[in-house]
Amino acid sequence: MIPALSRLSFLLAGPYAFYRDVLTLADDPRPALPGRELIRPETLDTLMRRFRPKDANNDRRAVASLWSKEYFLRLVPPVAAANLLLSWHLPIGLDEFSVIIGPDGLPQAFKLPDGGTAMASTCVDPFARFDALLEKNMAVLIDALAAHVRISPRVLWCNGGDYFDRLMVALRQSGLVPQALTAAGQSILTEPRRTDGRSNPMYQPIRYERVLKADGTADVVRQPRVCCIRYLLPGVPYCGNCPHLTAVARRIPSPVS
Structure with missing residues (x-):
């Protein structure tokens, strides 16, 4: 574990324990692929x-979507947690880090050139705080994947936003994190536009909707805004909360707070 992140030990337990080894430093002996290599068409194909x-x-778009989910699953939660809870900047731009790839073609860990730095106390703009994650990593990779397999970037942004939202839910439910520390992260998910006026691709990746079940009782459904299109692959079913499935459910008009 990167030394500065040891302060997150209270979170890195149980189902989140594997995140202890997801971010490593340059002295990790495992071979790694330079981050920029990820966006080369030949690398993506491999x-x-x-x-x-x-x-x-089969449909390359669906394969790319599923691969991106595995990438974001490993990257987004620990980086965002360090940002929000420790005000800690990690060098995770694609030009900065390397990726340790497993035999299955998925990232096993991210090898950083150093342990990061504390953020300036004057950095109050949520989108400036998350510039390294959103602009220097996710946007670059998403643009490359979208161009290579001709998938809508909205699908990939929703995949990444899903794990950001899951982290925010976990932090709220833990009861250990003051709301003030997570406010910047919540802004990433709730502001339709970035500070500079551009649209925010992370806006509301997940919706929480009240629906009527077959027995007439109400339930809350956690629904991605955009389908991950995994169903385009033979033998792969819809997700249980796929918007294509819940779209046919009878929604209750009142919003979920």
Whole structure:
């Protein structure tokens, strides 16, 4: 574990314990791929084939979407937690770090050149705080993937936003984190536009809707704004909370707070 992140030990337990080893430093002996190599078409093709060899001749968009979910699952929560709870900047731009790739073509860990630095107390703009994650990493990778397999960037941003939202929910439910520390993260998910006026691709990636079940009782459904299109692969079912499925449910008009 990166030394500065040891202060997150109270979170890195139970189902989150594997995050202890997701961010490593340059002295990690495992071979790693320079981050910029990830956006090369040849590299993407190789990783997709290793990830799902049985789908080599099937819809590449769905394979790329599933691969991106695995990437964001490993990257987004620990980086965002360090940002929000420790005000700690990690060098995770694609030009800065390397990626340790497993035999299945998925990231095992991210090798950082150093342990990061404390953020300036004057950095109050949420989008400035998350510039390294959103602009220097996610946006670059998403643009490359979208161009290579011709998938809508909205699908990939929703995949990444899903894990950001899951982190925010986990922090709220933990009861250990003051709301003031998570306010910047909440802004990333609730502001339709960035500070400079551009649209925010992380805006409301997840919706919480009240629906009527078959037995007439109400339930809350956690629903991605955009389908991950995994169903385009043979034998892969819809997600349980796929918007294509819940769209046919009868919604209760009152909003969920």
